[in-house]
Amino acid sequence: MSTRLPTAGRLIDRTTPIEFTFNGKGLRGFKGDTLASALLANNQMLMGRSFKYHRPRGVVASGAEEPNALMGIGQAGRFEPNQRATTTELFQGLSAESQNHWPSLNFDVGVINNYVSRLLPAGFYYKTFMAPRAAWKHLFEPIVRHSAGLGKAPRDRDPDKYEHFHIHTDVLIIGGGIAGLQSALAAGTSGAQVLLIEQTPHWGGRAPVDGAKIDGFSADEWIINTIQQIENMENIRMVPRCMGAGVYDHGYALAYERLTDHAPELGGPRHRLWRIRAKQIITATGAIERPLSFAGNDIPGVMLASAVRDYAVNFGVSCGDRTVVVTNNDDAYLTAIAMKNAGLNVPVIIDARPQATGPLGVQARDLGIRVETGKAIARVLGGKRVTAIEIADQAGQGATLETIPCDVVAMSGGWSPVVHLWSHCGGKLTWDEANAHFRPDPDRPPTGADGEGFVITAGIASGVLTTAEVLSDADAAGKAAAKAAGFSPKRSAGPKAKDVLSQPMAPVWIMPQGASVKKRMKMWLDFQNDVKVSDVQLAAREGYESVEHTKRYTTIGMATDQGKLSNINALATLANSLKEDIPKVGTTTFRPPYTPISMGVIAGEAKGDLFQPLRKTPIHGWSQTHGADWEPVGHWRRPYCYQQPGESVPDAVNREVLNTRKNLGLLDASTLGKIIVKGPDAGKFLDMLYTNMMSNLAPGKCRYGLMCSENGFLIDDGVVARLDDDTWLCHTTTGGAERIHGHMEDWLQCEWWDWQVYTANVTEQFAQIAVVGPNARKLLEKLGGMDLSADSLPFMHWADGKIGSFDARVFRISFSGELSFEIAVPAGQGQAFWDTLHDAGQEFGLMPYGTECLHVLRAEKGFIMIGDETDGTVIPQDLGLNWALSKKKTDYMGKRAQQRPHMQDPGRWQLVGLKTTDGSVIPDGAYGVGNGKNANGQVNVIGRVTSTYYSPTLDCGIAMGLIEHGPDRMGETIDFPALDGAVTPVRAKIVDPVFFDKTGEKQNV
């Protein structure tokens, strides 16, 4: 059993007990515990179930690389799935639940997958896709869907706050072990600004556990001294609980700080995302121990040797009473010695190497520990806990020599430097034959804007393993980074350490080396995704030679731990299967983040009202208090309609339409884009930009214009007014103002830079209000001022003047078919002008109207809307707008593109009106169907609806649509199947798109 030792535990405070719950059961730990160490102290080795086979799984590691002990932590809106118990600090009231089992952790029905595991080999999903369609739909898909996903998603809104920090620094150091500390000190003495971050709450890393001696001090003492020195330097900032998540272009880095996960009572932001721009980055990210591949290596109780040691030294927890150590290197001997010194039983050290003659081997034997060399674990016995192991010869096929009872297996397959952050932005790796690991190649670092490297590794992350090498490497890294950042590091000797000489490790990728297929099917590589040696070998046999393909086929390394334990073993297995060298097979790509970061911290403050800036017209506040039902249009909010008390939205729209047609409507059109184009070459420029001619527009007049992309498709439309000889005012769509202004600047700056044209986006300088309806002129004449009679200001003209006391520019244009004046006043006068119009208009039946009324009015008149009738694939010719395509101009944007054969195809769908036969409204987006079927046996589609409304004016459903040969089919009836698959389609007759007042009598008065 696992239990708390009577003494030891350098990180726990035995005087402060902490209560927590696991799967509803109340348990107790100490301050300083991780959830994993506290569970082990309560003899809870079983911590989860594997993803695919639902096998019982115990904790394997003691840090960020943990694949098994994933928990759902917290409750309600604070619930977070897939949290590693090994990196979760214990706090009073913590509630944790294990995952991926039903009905309970101890008894899980899903374990049935384990017994049919032969039917679930590598590539199971891909192979299943090949099954008959019916089997997929009715059998496999429900099963896969039910079992997909690991943790549960939280159901409630997250009540916590998250924030972003932006910071520039000279040197960023990721990792606060002894290497990171020494690098910080070395860089800091140069005066450079240094940011030192560490993912755990503790500084110093593994050195104290491994019993390092530095400058004559114990590691713990040296760490305390060094921290003190650093704290005395104002240019070094230390941030614990802060994980280096990713390294990006040109010295950009992201770090993830967990501020209150360990102490929810603190309040304030829960997580913080550090967005860092560093001149130099040092990755002092340490190394991760590798598991060994032997049959049954996933049974709870089989752990990394370093983790077993960590739990004993850091937390005073014994993982079991009888610990068998299995290794291919000297480091694991430290675990055996630590266990023995803690008074626990170490029945045997199984060393795959032919001999163990190093000092640690000697020391272990001196302590009376039995050491078996050239041996392997043939098989681990046990179900939910290890009960024994069988020993065999490493060189053989696994014939059992001896069975040894035990409850912990501490394994070590060697150490792999954490190269993730080095690799994120292109740092290259090299294969280190002696230590059988990939390490950063210092000659090929990630490079910055100047072409020079901006990442330096320090300590074990560089691939060095002894304390002395770690410290001198870190000292050099700190000085090099400071120098590269433009500072002069002090010449000083780094700290000295003495190491016990160790005997070289020997790579062991499978144990024993001649293991049978049956054994290889029980050798786990990826614990979280249930990928075994046999799966990778199967992938190789089936032709998956690329490591990237093998990864996707077997899913190895694709779980939430991203293969921190499994990748190198999997590569070696693949390389052996392909009979290739490991470096030839290469690694998969390392991508950020290093460990998962919360969704909340990615969003930061950008949620709710702060999600994005909101643009408001001068009339926004008035609309807010007068029943506006808001609709987002770009970053603007526009009233969809103005609801009166007790009125539904559709009723409000209908009322607004009828009132505008009969009396008078008022529209806030301020969001319309307004761009001034000025200069000697402005006319020439606009002739290139618009499909029709703008240079010959007379001052005082307006013209509706179309803009196309170089590809020929419509991108915007609007009314252009010529203000004077060299000035035009271009109206754009609400959503198009910035885009079109950018488009103009692009062509002026990059193509026609010798043309003298200047543009200014003045959209927000004016409030623009449309006064629309039969009584429009009456209202404006009542206010007095400029002459707005039909003779003085005919349709499609504009004039400057006064309306009442307001300076106004009046455009006689109409998007409704009614008598209409669009009046621009300075933005600051917008609300006052609106109020004046609104009050004075009451006797004429004035009502404000919103965007939906605007839409219905324009659809009744057959006016197109960019974004409804167009979708990036529609050309003016499709919409019957040939009249707006200049024949005089030799060139305009889109003209060449529209000459291409498929643009001239008479079979293109073309705009028509659609009137339903029963008066109903066609569903938006419906497709029209014709006769016959296509090659796939589907009904032929001959068109689609682009706008569809109920017309209160005509009291029936009207629509516009693009129909094959539409204009030639007037009077024909077409079926539009309903979107919900209802049997009876909506029927509509093809008609002229102008439904109302075809001759324009109402607007030309």
Added chain:
Amino acid sequence: MQFIYPRSGGHDMLILNCPYCGIDADETDLHSGGQAHLKRETIGSQDTDFENYLFNRDNPMGVHFERWRHANGCGKWFLAARDTTTLEVFATYPAQTLKPPQAVVNAIKKKHPDWKGWP
């Protein structure tokens, strides 16, 4: 041995110096505009030339010329010569030119003597 890694996707954060206002701008302040030094094809051009102008772009591993706009800054378009694999920026320069200035070409040649040069 050589390993070829694609650059990590997702969070590109180049710094480019705007030649107009002199600011070292983060990529978040910029809008990218694709390949630089395209020749506009229009009325009278062959279909294949027009197709190349509209759709076909270089995608080199190595030296590349790009259009960028200092959108959240001075608003000006400028051009950048950079290495798509090492992320080295050889130069940024004003957009009002049909080809990279000689100084830019020289800067590239210095780092990449085997570069084929500007056509």
